[in-house]
Amino acid sequence: MMSKKNYSLVKWLLLLFLGIWVVFTLFPLYWQVITAFKSAAETNLTVPTFWPKEFHPENFVAVFADPTNFKALVDSFIIATGNTLLSLFLGTLAGYAFARFPKQAGGENLAFWILSNRMFPPVAILIPMFFLFDALPWGTDSYMSLIILYLVFNMPLATWLMMVFFRDAPRELEEAAYLDGFTPFQAFWRVTLPLVLPGMVSVGILCWIFAWNEYLFANLFVGSAVRTFTIVIPTFTSGSQSLWNLQMAFSLIAMVPPVTLFIVLRRYMVRGLSLGVVKG
Amino acid sequence: MSRLEIEGLCKGWDFPVIDRLDLVVEEGEFFVVVGPSGIGKTTLLRLVAGLEAVDAGRVIVGGKDISKLPPYRRKIAMTFEGYALYPHMSVFRNIASPLIAQKIPKAEIDRRVREVAKLLRIDQLLDRKPGEISGGQKQRTALGRTLISKPSVFLLDEPISHLDAKIRHELREQFHTLEALRRVATLYVTHDYSEALSLGDRVGMMGNGGLVQVGTPRELFEAPADLFVARNLGQPTINIVETRARSEDDRLLLESLSGGALEFALSPAQREKLNGHASGTISLGIRPQNIRVLPEGGKPQSSEQVQGRCIRGTRCHFHRNN
Amino acid sequence: MSTGSGSYGAVANPSQGVPDWFAKRKKIPTNLIVARWVPVALVGLPVLTLLAIVIYPTIWMFYHAFQDTNMMRLFQSNWSFVGFENFITVLSSSRFSDSIWHLTLYLTFGTGLEVVLAVILALTLFELVQKPLLRTLILIAVVLPMMLPPSIVGVLWKFMLTPSNGAVNHALLSMGLISSPVEWFNAGVSLWSIIIADVWNWTALPLLIIYSGRVSLPPAVYEAAKVDGAGGWIVMRRITLPMLKEVIAIAFIVRFMDAFKFVDLVYVMTSGGPAQTSELPAYIAFQRGIREFAIGEAAAYAIIIFACSAVIITLFLKYLKKVLKAQAIA
Numbered sequence: 001m002m003s004k005k006n007y008s009l010v011k012w013l014l015l016l017f018l019g020i021w022v023v024f025t026l027f028p029l030y031w032q033v034i035t036a037f038k039s040a041a042e043t044n045l046t047v048p049t050f051w052p053k054e055f056h057p058e059n060f061v062a063v064f065a066d067p068t069n070f071k072a073l074v075d076s077f078i079i080a081t082g083n084t085l086l087s088l089f090l091g092t093l094a095g096y097a098f099a100r101f102p103k104q105a106g107g108e109n110l111a112f113w114i115l116s117n118r119m120f121p122p123v124a125i126l127i128p129m130f131f132l133f134d135a136l137p138w139g140t141d142s143y144m145s146l147i148i149l150y151l152v153f154n155m156p157l158a159t160w161l162m163m164v165f166f167r168d169a170p171r172e173l174e175e176a177a178y179l180d181g182f183t184p185f186q187a188f189w190r191v192t193l194p195l196v197l198p199g200m201v202s203v204g205i206l207c208w209i210f211a212w213n214e215y216l217f218a219n220l221f222v223g224s225a226v227r228t229f230t231i232v233i234p235t236f237t238s239g240s241q242s243l244w245n246l247q248m249a250f251s252l253i254a255m256v257p258p259v260t261l262f263i264v265l266r267r268y269m270v271r272g273l274s275l276g277v278v279k280g
Numbered sequence: 281m282s283r284l285e286i287e288g289l290c291k292g293w294d295f296p297v298i299d300r301l302d303l304v305v306e307e308g309e310f311f312v313v314v315g316p317s318g319i320g321k322t323t324l325l326r327l328v329a330g331l332e333a334v335d336a337g338r339v340i341v342g343g344k345d346i347s348k349l350p351p352y353r354r355k356i357a358m359t360f361e362g363y364a365l366y367p368h369m370s371v372f373r374n375i376a377s378p379l380i381a382q383k384i385p386k387a388e389i390d391r392r393v394r395e396v397a398k399l400l401r402i403d404q405l406l407d408r409k410p411g412e413i414s415g416g417q418k419q420r421t422a423l424g425r426t427l428i429s430k431p432s433v434f435l436l437d438e439p440i441s442h443l444d445a446k447i448r449h450e451l452r453e454q455f456h457t458l459e460a461l462r463r464v465a466t467l468y469v470t471h472d473y474s475e476a477l478s479l480g481d482r483v484g485m486m487g488n489g490g491l492v493q494v495g496t497p498r499e500l501f502e503a504p505a506d507l508f509v510a511r512n513l514g515q516p517t518i519n520i521v522e523t524r525a526r527s528e529d530d531r532l533l534l535e536s537l538s539g540g541a542l543e544f545a546l547s548p549a550q551r552e553k554l555n556g557h558a559s560g561t562i563s564l565g566i567r568p569q570n571i572r573v574l575p576e577g578g579k580p581q582s583s584e585q586v587q588g589r590c591i592r593g594t595r596c597h598f599h600r601n602n
Numbered sequence: 603m604s605t606g607s608g609s610y611g612a613v614a615n616p617s618q619g620v621p622d623w624f625a626k627r628k629k630i631p632t633n634l635i636v637a638r639w640v641p642v643a644l645v646g647l648p649v650l651t652l653l654a655i656v657i658y659p660t661i662w663m664f665y666h667a668f669q670d671t672n673m674m675r676l677f678q679s680n681w682s683f684v685g686f687e688n689f690i691t692v693l694s695s696s697r698f699s700d701s702i703w704h705l706t707l708y709l710t711f712g713t714g715l716e717v718v719l720a721v722i723l724a725l726t727l728f729e730l731v732q733k734p735l736l737r738t739l740i741l742i743a744v745v746l747p748m749m750l751p752p753s754i755v756g757v758l759w760k761f762m763l764t765p766s767n768g769a770v771n772h773a774l775l776s777m778g779l780i781s782s783p784v785e786w787f788n789a790g791v792s793l794w795s796i797i798i799a800d801v802w803n804w805t806a807l808p809l810l811i812i813y814s815g816r817v818s819l820p821p822a823v824y825e826a827a828k829v830d831g832a833g834g835w836i837v838m839r840r841i842t843l844p845m846l847k848e849v850i851a852i853a854f855i856v857r858f859m860d861a862f863k864f865v866d867l868v869y870v871m872t873s874g875g876p877a878q879t880s881e882l883p884a885y886i887a888f889q890r891g892i893r894e895f896a897i898g899e900a901a902a903y904a905i906i907i908f909a910c911s912a913v914i915i916t917l918f919l920k921y922l923k924k925v926l927k928a929q930a931i932a
Contacts, residue, residue, distance in 0.1 A: 014726040025744045048772050090648040097644035103630045104641040112919045119915045121863040123887040124904040128662035176364035178351040181381035194368045213751035215866045230753040251754040258749040270814040277852045278814045296624045333632035336623040350634045
């Protein structure tokens, strides 16, 4: 057993470590922000500056000098939203069936199989799907290709989490609705859906963030007709030089939606991130 | 017409829960099913309601076999043990729910909800959410939801078990006076024996797999069909003494296996009834209510042998150490 | 109150074995609520989708792993069967064995370290930071990196680790921690750069999970410990850590599984270089297939990774099943 004195020393060391960690996490973000305000020349000085010599808020406008950059945000939004809606729709159907009619819906093992697809290594999917989509009418360079591909990781997650949420919604309430004379669809619509709505929103937002941030699939599949912001950012260069200030400015803009959603809804999202284990 | 007939009802999951159960509840009858928890009482209600499918047997209401119908086509109302109120709807919308399902015009819904709410004395709470009202009020709301739809069968699952004593008593009184319950067959489930005896027109004692005995409360209390019924009805529990019996002419001799003996004089009628049974080992049951402590001369128990006592209202209970 | 012994036979209960109807009943009970096809249809739609987007590629990869397919042969459709040649090529190459070593380093000092750090940080934050507002602010601060897309994380760290004029080298030099700039993207160092960026990016996930797990522990347990006079460290070791066991395991496994398919930061930051010194197996599969067009070999890589992760996924799902079952009972 530790003595009292040692214990309080350990306490202070732990707090110090936490403080260092906070600096470690915030410093790159700080760097990102100040770089976004620097001039291109200042970012390439031999001795980096820890505070901008002069502020260039116009960087944030300059990013959109090329209108395709704004379109990249729109493309990302369309793909993320389309994929989220599809994942949520399919996931809600299956999640409900697994929660309420487990045996008829194929049982626990099928639910686990669906979840396991989320952990599937994407490289095993990339190449075959590339050739498959190439042969399909919409091709690889389209909204459709990414909306479908992102189902690989988002739909299993949505199915699994919706199952967890539906299990939490008391079955008794639905049964009461049947006895009131409502058909299963009416009971689902009037009673169960309002109850799982908060969960459903958090699942949707989690899926949306994953799709919004995705890089690997987008990098391979799209690039000219459709470009997501994740693949656009590394391409901000002038000759062989990276335009760090514009990259940082653009990434700050692109970070706003996921960061805001996360800060507001972090409590609900923990459930999803831990696959339903932690109640948050 | 709302006579409820249950024929050869069977249901099991990992093991048989209800095994060939038969029961008829007449129109207007208040039938109470009582039994220890986990014996399948709720399963029985769920089978009648259609929330579970029967494995075998039939459920017949008003002469029509409904065992294959889904719950929303059965016109049966049921209260749940946990009330099952919709937490996101007001008390008004909770009560109105069955009428909304029947697509009844708004004005009539409004009128009927207020009528039922007044009857149950929750008309002040109609705008509140279930989270904002007390347990007793929740129970009344749940009751209101079942009363409003004019179903043919009422199923009540432990409707007052989770309430405190005062409200229990009040609601118990209310069951006696509810006119609506007098027109339909009511199946009431409880694990509380005194509730069963005081409420039921008839009472069915449920044991493993089915009804052990069906009869009026008095019949069950005074002439239990077996030890299970005898032991479970009545508080404090009946005293059961294992005895060796011997009958001699007009006398019955019972020797307790743990010592002591009793001797009874038998009337001819009693002798007739006992014929053949009064031999070998039999169980003697004596309700504590029927025991009188006699004054000197009647050989009372010495006071040291009385182990402890607990006082319940107007009666004192003594426990004797064996 | 006596409730009658459980084995006491009621009238209708045959004590001799199971009744006839019970043996004959359907194993999946009839469902009165919806028609039998409804649940099948509800589940069928997602399952069919997954079959299309996961099973089809799996079969395709399994097929081509045994062919000598490359990009040209693929377009001309004249590949041929080569048996286990691709697997032999992969398994005997030093590129593969090097990448396994890299993966080991990444799993230990990336994934593993992240979870250890997360446990320490999450519990320090919860137990030792008393002000609720400060606690929330710190939590948000340390969890932010997780919300960034990998391409931004990659670009940002690449920028900061620039050897000549990067922020990190400059900061370390001015603090006197190093005497000359670290060449972050040289052979032998670049893998560590990736690991640093990954720790920065992903420690947040286990941290958030463990912190929330700690928040949801019942306070009653701690009050009891307080009454018993148990000190902070004892409470931590005897109560908190054992009760958080499952949560920590889940946090670890969630990270561990991502590690096997980890490609994006490698791709953005170093492209596996220099000279393949920061390649991980999943990255090589990606690189061989997409950049170098050796599809047969890439498929072999993918299948090896798939086999490894399948084992781990199975173990994980078993564990998850256990945890969720225990929760359902509690």
